[in-house]
Amino acid sequence: MRLLVSACAMAVLALSAGASEPAGVADAVILSDGLPRSLSDYGFFKDASAWQPNDRVVPYSLNTPLFTDYAEKYRFIYVPEGQQAKANGDGMIDFPVGSALIKSFGYEIDGKPRLLETRVLLHRADGWLALPYVWNEEQTEAVLKVAGARIPVTFIDPSGKKRSISYGVPNKNQCKECHALSDAVVPVGPKARNLTHDGQLAEFAKLGLIDQEPKIEYRVPVWGETGAPLDDRARGYLDVNCAHCHNINGSASNSGLFLTYEENMPVRIGINKRPVAAGRGSGTHDFDIAPGDPDASIMIYRLNSLDPGISMPEVGRSIVHDEGVALLSRWIAEME
Incomplete structure (x- = not known):
């Protein structure tokens, strides 16, 4: 599925390159003080089922994505006409006011992709706002669910195992648990x-979405890329799945456990x-990590748990990411 999404993304990028103005995105809705009731209010997509992005709504994908109960994710960036995001080296891209990040979650069910929710991050004049939208059965509209939702879903995971879960859509306040930095909501992906x-970054620069193609000193490897060093893959996995809270300014800063990719102190x-x-x-x-002994490590214990008082991450999953736990267990096992 990842290769398919990437191919689709590049096709849309190529088409968007010739666009001179946005067609249908409602900038006033993004910038307003209100909470739009429907995803279609924004005009991010040309079709009601949200598969065809409008001009300047550009798809992207991550080397290593956050795990969310094996859900497929479809990501888009919107930057208003006449503005550019700023790429500052390896880290977070700085998006101007009026931008939006759109991420849809779903599963392949009966051979067809089905969306469950779409989350939007809106950059308004007073900061970023995170809102969750839940899709109807007909797949023709997603409506705002400030209180979140639970959605029963059955799917086949990458190992071929059939899973039945109660998928959790976070409420508006839970979005802050992952997207808070020094008490302000920010993008993390x-x-x-x-x-x-x-070649995404080069294409973004070509389209004028970002001001320049940044020089990358170190990239986050695809965590399942067996040709990459094990330490890099494990650290990349932790950076994406844990570091949005476990960083010096994050909600878990008081733990003293900092899992950003650039952290170089072993004890931290x-x-x-x-x-x-x-x-x-x-x-x-x-x-937290007992070198050579994953079974004695708190990190593995918590990643393997489904108990709400023990499991990590605290939100965003209702099942264990078996492949992620296996990767980190091997990483710890090989430590001296």
């Missing part, structure tokens, strides 16, 4: 170092680090 495949990424507050979340284990 589109870091330049995680956008390096398929958990190696032989005791938890700040021992409790149920640590089980009977002493260290």
Whole structure:
């Protein structure tokens, strides 16, 4: 599916290159003080089922994406006509006021992709606003669900296993748990170092979406890319799945566990680090990462748990990411 999305993305990018003005995106809605009731109010898509983006609504994909119960994700960036985002090296792209990030979640069911929700991040004059929209059965509209929702879904995971889950759409306040930095809502996904495949950054610059193609000192590898070093893949996985909270300014800063890709102090990424507050979340284990022993590591214990008081991440999953746990377990097992 990832290759298909990338191919579609490049096709749309090529078509968008000739566009001279936005066609249908409602800038006034993005910038307004209100909470639009329907996804279609924004005009991000040409079709009601949200598969054909409007001009300047550009698809993108990440080297390593956040795990969300094996959901497929379809990501788009919108930057208003006459403006550009600023690419500042490896880190987060700086989007101007009036921009939007759109991410739809869904599964392939009975051979067809089906959307469950679409989340939007709107950059308004007073900062970023995160809103969740839930799709109807007919797949013709997604409506605002400030309180979130639970959606029963059955799908086949990448290993061929049939899964039945109660998929969780976060409420408006839960969005802040991942998207908060120093108490302000911010984007967390589109870091330049995680956008390096398929020539995306060069294409963004060509389209005028960003001011320049940034020089990348180190890229986040595809976590399942077996040819890449194990340490790089594990650190990339942690950067994407954990570091939005576990960073020096994030909501988990008081833990002393900092999992950003650029962190280089072993104890700060958990190696032989005791938890700040021992409790149920640590089980009977002493260290966040016990080198050579994944089964004795709090990190693996929490990633393997579905108990709301123990599991990590705290929101965004209702099942264990088996492949992610296997990757991190191997990484810890090979530590000396």
